[in-house]
Amino acid sequence: MVSCVYVEAAVRDHSRTQKILDRYRQTPVVEIEHHGEVFNPRAQNFRLQKSNPALIISSKHQRRVMSAPEGYGLGGQHNYYFSHMLNCLYDCRYCFLQGMYPSAHQVIFVNYEDFADSITEAVELHAPDPVWFFSGYDCDSLAYEPVTRFAEFFVPFIARTENSWLELRTKSTQIRQLLKIEACQRVVTAFSFTEAYSHAKLEHGVPSIAKRIEAMKALSEAGWPIGLRFDPLVYHDNFTQSFARLIEQIFSSIDASHIHSVSLGTFRLPKDNFRQIQRLYPDEALFAQKLELNNAMMGYPLSQEQTMINDCESLLMKYINPETYFPCEWYE
Amino acid sequence: MLIWIAALHCEAKPVIDFYRLKKSPAHRGFDLYQNDDMCLVVSGIGKTSAAAATAWVAALQSTCASTAWINLGIAGAASHEIGSAFWVSKITCKSTGQNYYPVPTFSIDFNISACTTLDQASNEYQPSTLYEMEASGFFATATRFSSAELIHCLKFVSDNQHQQSRFEKAAISTLINQHMETIDKFAKNLQLLNQQCMNLKIDNTVWQSILEQARFSMTQQAQLKTVLGYLLSQGFDAEALCQQVSQRTSSREILKQLNQIRLDQSRNL
Numbered sequence: 001m002v003s004c005v006y007v008e009a010a011v012r013d014h015s016r017t018q019k020i021l022d023r024y025r026q027t028p029v030v031e032i033e034h035h036g037e038v039f040n041p042r043a044q045n046f047r048l049q050k051s052n053p054a055l056i057i058s059s060k061h062q063r064r065v066m067s068a069p070e071g072y073g074l075g076g077q078h079n080y081y082f083s084h085m086l087n088c089l090y091d092c093r094y095c096f097l098q099g100m101y102p103s104a105h106q107v108i109f110v111n112y113e114d115f116a117d118s119i120t121e122a123v124e125l126h127a128p129d130p131v132w133f134f135s136g137y138d139c140d141s142l143a144y145e146p147v148t149r150f151a152e153f154f155v156p157f158i159a160r161t162e163n164s165w166l167e168l169r170t171k172s173t174q175i176r177q178l179l180k181i182e183a184c185q186r187v188v189t190a191f192s193f194t195e196a197y198s199h200a201k202l203e204h205g206v207p208s209i210a211k212r213i214e215a216m217k218a219l220s221e222a223g224w225p226i227g228l229r230f231d232p233l234v235y236h237d238n239f240t241q242s243f244a245r246l247i248e249q250i251f252s253s254i255d256a257s258h259i260h261s262v263s264l265g266t267f268r269l270p271k272d273n274f275r276q277i278q279r280l281y282p283d284e285a286l287f288a289q290k291l292e293l294n295n296a297m298m299g300y301p302l303s304q305e306q307t308m309i310n311d312c313e314s315l316l317m318k319y320i321n322p323e324t325y326f327p328c329e330w331y332e
Numbered sequence: 333m334l335i336w337i338a339a340l341h342c343e344a345k346p347v348i349d350f351y352r353l354k355k356s357p358a359h360r361g362f363d364l365y366q367n368d369d370m371c372l373v374v375s376g377i378g379k380t381s382a383a384a385a386t387a388w389v390a391a392l393q394s395t396c397a398s399t400a401w402i403n404l405g406i407a408g409a410a411s412h413e414i415g416s417a418f419w420v421s422k423i424t425c426k427s428t429g430q431n432y433y434p435v436p437t438f439s440i441d442f443n444i445s446a447c448t449t450l451d452q453a454s455n456e457y458q459p460s461t462l463y464e465m466e467a468s469g470f471f472a473t474a475t476r477f478s479s480a481e482l483i484h485c486l487k488f489v490s491d492n493q494h495q496q497s498r499f500e501k502a503a504i505s506t507l508i509n510q511h512m513e514t515i516d517k518f519a520k521n522l523q524l525l526n527q528q529c530m531n532l533k534i535d536n537t538v539w540q541s542i543l544e545q546a547r548f549s550m551t552q553q554a555q556l557k558t559v560l561g562y563l564l565s566q567g568f569d570a571e572a573l574c575q576q577v578s579q580r581t582s583s584r585e586i587l588k589q590l591n592q593i594r595l596d597q598s599r600n601l
Binding site: 003004006028030031032033037038041043044045048049051052054197198201202234236237278282283284285286287288289290 | 421422431433435436437438444446475476478479480481482525528529532558559561562565566594595597598599600601
């Protein structure tokens with residue numbers, strides 16, 4: 001439930017805006033000039049807002065499709081990311097979005113056609129090479145699908161745009177839209193998991209592991225390529241055993257040969273983000289653990305990080321094809 | 333601490349009576365009424381007066397860990413009934429064009445409206461907004477001291493295009509007083525929210541008693557605040573912690589010991 005819907009005057013009559021507003025007939029609607037008026041002021045408390053965020057309907061005019069950082073990708077040479085939303089439905093304590101924006105309100109950019117034009121330009125720039133587009137950087141790609149209809153628009157668009165590849169990154173079970181249409185081999189739905197203990201402690205509002213595996217299985221059986229993202233790995237005394245149980249749980253339901261790609265990375269945050277988030281959540285154990293600064297990133301001491309990665313890789317390699325494995329190098 | 337700002341005594345009276353606030357004889361800049369957990373300032377009319385009163389009382393309450401704010405007063409409306417009550421979702425300063433957005437984080441039982449802050453009283457009415465004279469000055473100033481989720485404006489329609497004559501003082505008090513239950517519910521929700529913020533802050537007495545144990549540099553104080561903030565949030569007793577580190581003679585040793593307790597506590601999330 002959102003506390004309020006802010007609508008930019010310029011998109012008030014947009015058909016997508018109207019459909020969204022139809023879902024929130026009981027919610028107060030406030031007209032604004034630009035989403036930055038509500039989203040950007042500094043005197044906001046992300047933590048207080050997160051308990052009952054508002055929705056902001058806006059349009060994105062510039063920098064709609066951005067180059068992905070060096071090292072980020074799934075083996076492709078040309079990697080971009082784009083965000084139809086800012087902020088996430090879920091409340092995961094390790095998430096960098098907590099320190100990214102001053103506001104916890106969810107911004108939806110409704111000018112999908114303009115995003116599509118920017119994607120087409122990027123594809124044409126690199127033709128005939130394949131070009132990857134990652135959609136789950138500033139939000140969960142599918143969690144808000146009933147409201148945003150993001151996949152409903154972008155998946156068919158990618159399917160008809162040669163050489164374009166799309167990663168949908170999600171912790172949700174919102175796969176209904178994908179199951180309605182023919183599977184596209186250039187659209188990978190990547191499910192993020194942390195093992196059960198960290199899930200219970202840190203992923204507030206996220207569907208259970210079992211439900212997500214169920215959703216993943218349904219998609220896989222419908223012919224959709226599936227990705228697994230074990231990121232972040234969060235340390236606790238029984239971490240390795242708990243991770244092993246997660247892997248067993250997943251591969252007892254999913255045929256490993258249907259997995260398009262797997263990646264994993266330990267908990268880490270850019271230094272400034274970390275400081276900001278720690279100020280918001282001084283009571284959070286995750287930020288009180290033994291962490292160190294390495295290459296401007298706060299994370300586990302390198303030896304501990306390496307042990308965690310090695311342990312998880314060994315467990316994973318029992319099931320997956322090594323060619324489908326892509327260690328996270330987003331911040332390295 | 334919850335702080336009320338009202339332009340006129342007749343607007344303030346229902347709040348003063350309801351919460352049995354006592355006038356403070358010690359303060360001269362503005363009339364101040366208070367009890368243990370809230371205070372009310374009568375600012376005078378206009379956004380400059382509202383801003384001045386807000387800054388003045390913020391300075392008075394500067395030792396409070398967190399402060400919540402309500403600006404309460406009358407407003408004009410095009411067609412809303414006299415006496416109807418509103419939570420303000422958008423404040424526009426007529427003279428600067430600047431917009432401000434109070435943030436709703438709990439359910440609000442009032443009607444919702446935008447409001448426009450005027451520099452002078454006016455009989456012009458537009459259907460999309462209330463008209464009043466304080467909200468923009470109040471809100472812009474209060475956001476210097478608290479986050480927007482803790483700052484709100486409640487407005488009560490005193491005139492509309494059909495009935496433009498201004499109310500008598502007693503009538504204004506009556507008009508606001510009839511909403512006092514809803515106002516109180518709103519205030520309680522806001523105080524709960526404010527309490528959440530206060531719970532995350534270190535009590536000043538505790539902080540001072542730890543600081544007295546050794547000489548901490550500014551960097552060490554920042555580290556101490558982080559470590560102590562976490563431990564107190566986990567239910568550690570401040571006095572017991574002080575006792576535990578009392579054998580340590582240097583700030584570095586105290587930090588080291590507290591940090592070890594923190595690492596042990598957080599190891600398994």
